[in-house]
Amino acid sequence: VVEKLAQQGRLGPVARLLPTTSATTLRKGREQLVIDGPFAETKEQLLGFYIVECADLEQALETAKELAAASGTAGAFEIRPLAVFRPGGQVG
Amino acid sequence: VTDLAWIEAALVSARPKAVGALLRHFRDLDTAEEAFQDASLRALKHWPANGPPRDPTAWLIMVARNVAIDGKRRQARETPLPEEDRLSDLDDAESPLAERLDEADYRDDVLRLLFICCHPALTLAQQIPLALRIVSGVPVREIARAFLVGEAAMEQRITRAKARIAAAALPFEAPGAVERTERLDAVATMVYLVFNEGYSAAGAERDRAALAGEGIRLARLLLRMFSNEPEIMGLTALLLLQHARTPARFGAEGAVILLEDQDRSLWNRAMIAEGLALIDKAMRHRAPAPYQVQAAIAALHARAIRPEETDWAQIDLLYATLERLQPSPVVTLNRAVAVSKTRGAAAALEMVEPLGDRLSGYFPFHGLQGALLRELGRTEEARTAFGRAIALAGTVAEAAHIRLHLDNLTKDS
Numbered sequence: 001v002v003e004k005l006a007q008q009g010r011l012g013p014v015a016r017l018l019p020t021t022s023a024t025t026l027r028k029g030r031e032q033l034v035i036d037g038p039f040a041e042t043k044e045q046l047l048g049f050y051i052v053e054c055a056d057l058e059q060a061l062e063t064a065k066e067l068a069a070a071s072g073t074a075g076a077f078e079i080r081p082l083a084v085f086r087p088g089g090q091v092g
Numbered sequence: 093v094t095d096l097a098w099i100e101a102a103l104v105s106a107r108p109k110a111v112g113a114l115l116r117h118f119r120d121l122d123t124a125e126e127a128f129q130d131a132s133l134r135a136l137k138h139w140p141a142n143g144p145p146r147d148p149t150a151w152l153i154m155v156a157r158n159v160a161i162d163g164k165r166r167q168a169r170e171t172p173l174p175e176e177d178r179l180s181d182l183d184d185a186e187s188p189l190a191e192r193l194d195e196a197d198y199r200d201d202v203l204r205l206l207f208i209c210c211h212p213a214l215t216l217a218q219q220i221p222l223a224l225r226i227v228s229g230v231p232v233r234e235i236a237r238a239f240l241v242g243e244a245a246m247e248q249r250i251t252r253a254k255a256r257i258a259a260a261a262l263p264f265e266a267p268g269a270v271e272r273t274e275r276l277d278a279v280a281t282m283v284y285l286v287f288n289e290g291y292s293a294a295g296a297e298r299d300r301a302a303l304a305g306e307g308i309r310l311a312r313l314l315l316r317m318f319s320n321e322p323e324i325m326g327l328t329a330l331l332l333l334q335h336a337r338t339p340a341r342f343g344a345e346g347a348v349i350l351l352e353d354q355d356r357s358l359w360n361r362a363m364i365a366e367g368l369a370l371i372d373k374a375m376r377h378r379a380p381a382p383y384q385v386q387a388a389i390a391a392l393h394a395r396a397i398r399p400e401e402t403d404w405a406q407i408d409l410l411y412a413t414l415e416r417l418q419p420s421p422v423v424t425l426n427r428a429v430a431v432s433k434t435r436g437a438a439a440a441l442e443m444v445e446p447l448g449d450r451l452s453g454y455f456p457f458h459g460l461q462g463a464l465l466r467e468l469g470r471t472e473e474a475r476t477a478f479g480r481a482i483a484l485a486g487t488v489a490e491a492a493h494i495r496l497h498l499d500n501l502t503k504d505s
Contacts, residue, residue, distance in 0.1 A: 034420050034450065035216075037284065037386070038291040038334045040393055041407075041429035042456035044341065044351040 099139050103132050106149040107229045108313055112201030113153050118160065121208070121254055125226065127156035134159070149198075199317045203275055206314075210278040211257045218253040219282050220289065225250055227313075228306050237299040238289065276318065280327050280383070283310045287331045304335050325374035326384030332367035333390035336360040352399035364394045382418045385410055404433035421447040425457055428464075437467040455484040 107128065114124035131152045145151035209223035221239065224230040236246035287307025293300035311328040318324045340354035349355075371387040389410045396402040411427035425447055432440035441464040444457070451457035462477035 034422060035281070035285065036288060036292070036422060036454075038288045038330070039386075039422070039426040040334065040337075040351060040390065041411075041426040042460055043292060044337070044348075044354075045429050 096136065096140065098144070099136055102139075102144060102148045103135060103152075104229060106152050108202045108205060108227050109149045109198045110152045110156065111226065112198065112203075112205040113149075114156055115205055115208075116201050117153075117157060121226070121258070123160060124156075127160040128152065130159045131156035202313065202317060203272070203279065206279040206282070206310075207275040208257055210275075210282045211260060212278075213256050213260050214253050216282075216285065218249060218256075220286055221246060221250055222253045223282055223286065223310070224303070224306060227310065230306065234299065234302075238303055239300075276314075276321070276324070279314065280323065283307055283314065284327060284331075284383070286310060287335075291334055301338075304331075304338070307331055308335060322374040322377040322379050323381045323383050325370045326381065326387045329367040329370035329374065330383055330387035330390055332363045332370070333387060333394050336363035336367065336394065351393065356397065359394070367391070368394065380413065380417070382414060385414045385417065389414075402433075404430050408434055421450045422454070425451065425454075425460060428460065432464060432467075437464045440464050441468065453484065455481055458484065 110131070111124050111128050114127050115121060118124050118127065134155055135148070135152060139145070205227060206223065209226055210219050214222065221235050224235050224238075225232060232247050232250065233243050235250075236243040239246065241249075284307070287304050290301050290304025290307060293303070308328075308331050311324070311331050314324050315328045336359050337351075337354060339360065340356065340358035341349055343349050367387070368391055371384065371391050374384050375388070389407055392403050392407055392410075408427060408430040411423060411430055414423050415427065424443060428440040428443040431443055441461070444461055444464060447457060448461075458477045458481035462474045462481060465471075465474035465477055
């Protein structure tokens with residue numbers, strides 16, 4: 001499904017638990033190094049979402065169904081409209 | 093000779109002790125590594141025919157020393173290498189060495205080896221690959237894949253790290269009690285971060301995910317040497333309890349399955365049982381410290397048969413303890429998740445917002461802020477927060493790029 005969406009050019013960034021390697025060292029304070037860690041609360045609790053460009057709600061529902069069918073395990077898909085923040089600053 | 097797996101396994105498990113002992117002997121990391129490499133090649137040649145030696149570690153150390161010494165002699169006098177037969181016939185020489193070297197003797201060698209990888213002159217971005225290379229023997233190619241850089245770049249990073257510690261004075265005297273504790277702290281942090289790399293990798297990133305297993309192996313190594321240290325028990329318990337959920341955390345194509353949606357029957361029960369036993373044992377020492385507290389939190393998740401049975405109030409309390417023991421915005425951020433379950437999104441958001449200054453580059457910060465804002469119906473702000481999270485997450489290539497900046501940041505500060 002992901003491949004198909006990507007082919008159609010509708011798949012935005014797939015945000016999983018991503019770039020923790022980059023965040024191993026967050027900031028070196030005066031005394032203490034703030035380090036990342038294997039915390040389930042943030043990493044397994046809230047942070048899995050897909051971004052898919054859809055023309056309307058109907059298409060979004062269709063896409064969510066396909067993703068749900070492909071995942072093969074129990075779970076819920078919630079559809080949220082979203083504006084994409086680009087690092088450059090414009091919202092599109 | 094069809095199945096050499098047992099030799100591979102013996103070499104992997106002997107590696108930290110053998111390289112540690114060789115480092116003490118040669119006082120040079122490259123020589124120790126090369127000597128171990130040579131001895132391993134000879135083991136692959138001799139063990140299938142002769143069977144395993146009584147003490148593989150002692151055999152490897154002995155052979156490695158001989159090979160290195162012969163190598164030096166050869167360089168000096170151009171005398172030929174000794175016959176292979178002579179090297180395989182080590183029984184007499186091996187026994188007294190095996191008797192002299194028990195676990196306690198190896199302990200300082202292994203700890204020294206680990207400590208060198210955590211040398212204060214190195215950045216974390218250097219420490220972790222160095223430990224994986226030297227202590228675990230992971231090939232550079234695999235480390236490079238796990239950290240999303242090219243093999244040549246990783247080779248260079250490791251070479252630079254070695255040059256840095258070669259320039260610094262290495263600690264060869266047996267450490268005193270205080271120093272040993274300090275070293276152990278540094279080593280435990282490194283092991284924790286090796287595991288974190290693997291734990292935090294998405295399901296599709298298999299190469300990085302393998303680091304979690306490596307972290308557990310290192311933790312077990314520490315636990316064998318420091319079997320009465322509650323924090324090492326806590327660390328090992330934490331890693332086991334978090335790793336137990338791995339089979340349930342990712343669906344098809346690596347998609348994330350959140351904690352409350354995971355099929356808990358897929359959790360590794362044996363790993364959970366071992367982790368729970370360890371954390372119980374650790375807590376009987378009545379010396380609470382950060383890894384034990386984190387393991388206790390993980391234990392509460394492991395004990396909940398259904399998500400709604402999760403004791404969030406207790407998790408909140410444990411995070412409060414952790415904040416006292418080890419103040420960190422990352423800890424507070426995770427506490428806020430527990431707070432959102434017990435006292436609601438508004439209370440959690442209040443806790444999260446002041447962290448913005450320090451966590452602005454941390455993907456989970458924006459993710460959690462977005463989720464809380466969304467729950468409170470502040471949609472526009474939630475969008476912005478999610479947008480930031482996405483911008484930070486971006487792509488794998490971007491992550492590698494950000495990591496590069498962070499490496500520089502760590503180096504400079």
